[in-house]
Amino acid sequence: xxxxxxxxxxxxxxxxxxxxxxxxxxxxxxxxxxxxxxxxxxxxxxx
Amino acid sequence: xxxxxxxxxxxxxxxxxxxxxxxxxxxxxxxxxxxxxxxxxxxxxxxxxxxxxxxxxxxxxxxxxxxxxxxxxxxxxxxxxxxxxxxxxxxxxxxxxxxxxxxxxxxxxxxxxxxxxxxxxxxxxxxxxxxxxxxxxxxxxxxxxxxxxxxxxxxxxxxxxxxxxxxxxxxxxxxxxxxxxxxxxxxxxxxxx
Numbered sequence: 167x168x169x170x171x172x173x174x175x176x177x178x179x180x181x182x183x184x185x186x187x188x189x190x191x192x193x194x195x196x197x198x199x200x201x202x203x204x205x206x207x208x209x210x211x212x213x
Numbered sequence: 214x215x216x217x218x219x220x221x222x223x224x225x226x227x228x229x230x231x232x233x234x235x236x237x238x239x240x241x242x243x244x245x246x247x248x249x250x251x252x253x254x255x256x257x258x259x260x261x262x263x264x265x266x267x268x269x270x271x272x273x274x275x276x277x278x279x280x281x282x283x284x285x286x287x288x289x290x291x292x293x294x295x296x297x298x299x300x301x302x303x304x305x306x307x308x309x310x311x312x313x314x315x316x317x318x319x320x321x322x323x324x325x326x327x328x329x330x331x332x333x334x335x336x337x338x339x340x341x342x343x344x345x346x347x348x349x350x351x352x353x354x355x356x357x358x359x360x361x362x363x364x365x366x367x368x369x370x371x372x373x374x375x376x377x378x379x380x381x382x383x384x385x386x387x388x389x390x391x392x393x394x395x396x397x398x399x400x401x402x403x404x405x406x
Contacts, residue, residue, distance in 0.1 A: 181251045182244045183264045188236075191268045195235050200276045207277055 220286040228275055239268060242287055246294060253298045263301065267294040339404050346396045354389035357382055 199210045220238065227234035246267065251260045270293050274280050280289075328336060347355055356375060360366045368386075372379045397404060 181247045181257075181260070183247050183261055187261055187265050188239050188243065191239060191265065191272065192232065192236055194269060195272045195276075196232055198272060198276055200278075209273070209277075 224275065224280065224286055228278065228280070235272065238286070242290065245287070246290060249291060250294055250298065253295075254301065259301070263294060263297050266297050270297075342402050343404065346393055346400075346402070349396055350389055350392055354385050354392065357385040358389045358393075361386060 194211075197211050199212055201208045201210065218237070220241075223234040223238050227238070247260055247264055250263045250267075251257070254260055254263065267290060271290055347358055350358065353375075357371055360371045360374065361368075366374070368379050368382050371382045375382065377385075396402075
């Protein structure tokens with residue numbers, strides 16, 4: 167008998183953030199420094 | 214058996230300076246958070262932007278030591294994303310976006326009044342030519358023309374200022390324009406931009 171069934175394909179693709187976005191966030195995280203002076207917190211980005 | 218480190222442990226590792234913990238957190242919750250944002254905004258690029266902004270806020274809060282451990286990590290992240298989504302829709306309500314279509318393009322109807330560099334040069338030339346031409350006119354006509362064109366005065370005001378009747382002021386203006394046209398023709402000057 168002819169095989170009439172086809173393998174089901176999962177058409178639902180998982181939505182995820184792009185690898186570039188993740189890389190950017192990790193780079194941002196590494197470059198961010200918080201320094202505190204007289205009770206005030208300063209952010210600096212060391213690129 | 215694979216052991217999964219709890220989010221709270223990863224957060225504390227990250228606060229202590231372990232950058233790898235953030236990578237694990239982002240990758241662990243990537244699809245869940247992206248799916249959540251996409252379900253609200255239905256735009257791939259916008260989802261990406263809000264995802265990025267959410268984690269930037271997360272990173273800054275954690276690094277500043279302002280994270281409250283009472284709540285769980287992912288509900289907190291989702292709340293940040295939710296607030297950013299609301300901000301986005303609020304901003305868009307204030308500033309509606311117009312997408313150009315083939316039949317209607319708002320940008321084709323809009324333009325600024327500024328002249329480009331070439332037209333500005335031509336305008337400057339015309340202004341200076343006109344200024345020199347006006348100097349050729351008799352003094353009484355010059356006076357009326359200056360007041361009317363450059364000071365934007367009414368003929369009543371011109372009449373009060375010069376001590377002549379309105380009809381005389383009108384007549385001087387008329388002769389000034391006639392003489393100006395003659396001068397333009399005689400000198401072959403082009404006064405158009």
